[in-house]
Amino acid sequence: MQNVFSKGDLLLDAEKYKKLFQISEKFYSTLEVDNLLAEIFITLKEIYPSYSYYLLLSLDSYNHNDLPIIDLEYDSENMMVINAYESGQIQFESSEVSNHAILYAPLKGKSAIYGVMQVIVPEVTEFPAVEAEFIGLLSNSAGAALENAKIHQQAQRTISDLQLINKTSHQLNSNQPLVETLTFMSGQIKDSFEAQEVGFFLFSKDQLKAKVIPGSTSFFYTQQARIYIDYIKGKFQQSNEPLFIGDLEIPKQPHTVFHSIMAVPVVISKKLKGFSIIMHQDPYFFPFEAFKLLQSLVHHSSLALTNALLRDELEKLVITDHLTKLHSRKFLDEKIQQSMNIDQEGTFILIDIDNFKEINDTYGHQIGDMILVQVANLIKGSIRESDIGARWGGEELAIYLPRVPLETGVAIAQRILNKVSECSDPHITVSCGVSCWKKEWNDTYQYLFKRADEALYRAKETGKNKVVIQEDTSLASYQNII
Known part of the structure; x- marks a missing residue:
C-alpha cells in the first residue's frame, strides 16, 4: 500500500514539473511585461486555487490592470520581502495567531532581481516544503522571463527613440x-x-525675455502659461541643467494645473539660446527614460534648430526693408502675382511722402528716415495681417489688399492719409494713387502698378495730400479725384 502511495506521489510530481516546463515555455513566449504579469497570476491561480499571492515589484512602470501588484518599498514592516529581494534567497514567515504561512520568492533574472513573489498558504503554520521548491522554480522561471520581456521592451523603446531622433533631425x-x-x-x-x-522658446540677447516660437501648442500663447514659462526661464537663468519635475510647486501659485514638467535648454557653443518645455497635468507622469530621450532629442536637434532659426531670420531680412520693417518690393511683386492667379480681385495703393526732398534738406536725412518709419508704422496699424505693406523705393511706400474691392481700398488710403496729417511729427502729408484689378479684366500686375503710379502723379500735380483713383474707362468708371 505504501508503494502505491509513493508511486502516486511521483506521478503527481511528474505532472507538476511537466506543467512547470509548459508554464516556462509560455512565460518565455510572452514579450510584453504587462501580459507576462497577468500570465503569472493565471498560472498561480490554476495550480494553487486556495492560496493567496502578490507580486511586489521594483519595475519603473507597469499597468496594474486590477492585478494584486504592490510597489516594493524599503521599510521595517517588510523585512522578509527586503531580505528575499536583497539576498536572492527564498524567505519564510509563519503566524500561529493568523494560522497561515508565507513564502517570499525572489523573481531573479541573470543580471538583476525584479521583485518578490509572495505566496500565502492558509490554515498551516509551516509552508509545505514540496510546494516551496516548486514555487521557487516557478519564481525563477518568471524572473528570467520578466528580464527577457524587459530587455525586449527596452530594445523596442530604443529603436523607437532612435527613429524619433532620426525623423526629427531629418x-x-x-x-x-x-x-x-x-x-x-x-x-x-x-x-x-x-x-x-x-513649448519652444528663444531667449532675447540679454536672456531676460523668453519668446514663444511658432510650433508650440496654443496653451503657451495664453496668459495662464506665463507662470510656467517664467518659472522655467528663471531656473535656466540660474543654471543650464535640464529639469525633471514630478510634482511642480510654484511659490505663491497654489492652483498649479500642470504638475509633471520636463524642460531642456538649447545650448549652442556653450551659450544658452532657448529651451523646450513638455507638460502633463498628472503628477509623476513622465518616466525617467522619457527625460533622457528628450535631452538626447534636443541635443541632436539644437544645431539644426539654430540653423532653421537663422535661415528664417535671413528670409525675413531678404523680404523686409531694414529701415521701415515693411516688406521689400520683390516680396510685394511676388505676392501680387500669386493673388492675381488665385483671387477674384485686389486693390493696390501707392503712397508718396509730400515734399520729402525739402524735409531732408531742412531737417537732415536722419529726420527723413524717422518720418519714413512713422508712416510705415501707421500703415502697419491700418491694414490686416493678410495685407502687404512694402517699401516701394525712396520715399514711396505701397500697400496691396488681396480680395479687397476698390471702394474699400480707397477708404483705407484716405484713413492713412488722415492719420499721417494728424499724427506725424514733424508735420507732413502724403499723396496716394489707388488702382484695382478684377478677374474678368484679364489684367497684368505691371499695368496695375502703372495705373496707380499715374493716379499718384495726378495727386501730386493737383495739390498733394489727397487720394486719386485709377483713370481707365475700360476697367472702371470711378471718379478721378476724391
Whole structure:
C-alpha cells in the first residue's frame, strides 16, 4: 500500500514539473511585461486555487490592470520581502495567531532581481516544503522571463527613440519653413511622450525675455502659461541643467494645473539660446527614460534648430526693408502675382511722402528716415495681417489688399492719409494713387502698378495730400479725384 502511495506521489510530481516546463515555455513566449504579469497570476491561480499571492515589484512602470501588484518599498514592516529581494534567497514567515504561512520568492533574472513573489498558504503554520521548491522554480522561471520581456521592451523603446531622433533631425535638416518644422517636432513629442503641452522658446540677447516660437501648442500663447514659462526661464537663468519635475510647486501659485514638467535648454557653443518645455497635468507622469530621450532629442536637434532659426531670420531680412520693417518690393511683386492667379480681385495703393526732398534738406536725412518709419508704422496699424505693406523705393511706400474691392481700398488710403496729417511729427502729408484689378479684366500686375503710379502723379500735380483713383474707362468708371 505504501508503494502505491509513493508511486502516486511521483506521478503527481511528474505532472507538476511537466506543467512547470509548459508554464516556462509560455512565460518565455510572452514579450510584453504587462501580459507576462497577468500570465503569472493565471498560472498561480490554476495550480494553487486556495492560496493567496502578490507580486511586489521594483519595475519603473507597469499597468496594474486590477492585478494584486504592490510597489516594493524599503521599510521595517517588510523585512522578509527586503531580505528575499536583497539576498536572492527564498524567505519564510509563519503566524500561529493568523494560522497561515508565507513564502517570499525572489523573481531573479541573470543580471538583476525584479521583485518578490509572495505566496500565502492558509490554515498551516509551516509552508509545505514540496510546494516551496516548486514555487521557487516557478519564481525563477518568471524572473528570467520578466528580464527577457524587459530587455525586449527596452530594445523596442530604443529603436523607437532612435527613429524619433532620426525623423526629427531629418525634418530639421530638410530646409522646411521653421513653423512647419517645429509643428512637426511638437507633434512627434506629443505622440512619443503623451505630453499635453509642448513649448519652444528663444531667449532675447540679454536672456531676460523668453519668446514663444511658432510650433508650440496654443496653451503657451495664453496668459495662464506665463507662470510656467517664467518659472522655467528663471531656473535656466540660474543654471543650464535640464529639469525633471514630478510634482511642480510654484511659490505663491497654489492652483498649479500642470504638475509633471520636463524642460531642456538649447545650448549652442556653450551659450544658452532657448529651451523646450513638455507638460502633463498628472503628477509623476513622465518616466525617467522619457527625460533622457528628450535631452538626447534636443541635443541632436539644437544645431539644426539654430540653423532653421537663422535661415528664417535671413528670409525675413531678404523680404523686409531694414529701415521701415515693411516688406521689400520683390516680396510685394511676388505676392501680387500669386493673388492675381488665385483671387477674384485686389486693390493696390501707392503712397508718396509730400515734399520729402525739402524735409531732408531742412531737417537732415536722419529726420527723413524717422518720418519714413512713422508712416510705415501707421500703415502697419491700418491694414490686416493678410495685407502687404512694402517699401516701394525712396520715399514711396505701397500697400496691396488681396480680395479687397476698390471702394474699400480707397477708404483705407484716405484713413492713412488722415492719420499721417494728424499724427506725424514733424508735420507732413502724403499723396496716394489707388488702382484695382478684377478677374474678368484679364489684367497684368505691371499695368496695375502703372495705373496707380499715374493716379499718384495726378495727386501730386493737383495739390498733394489727397487720394486719386485709377483713370481707365475700360476697367472702371470711378471718379478721378476724391
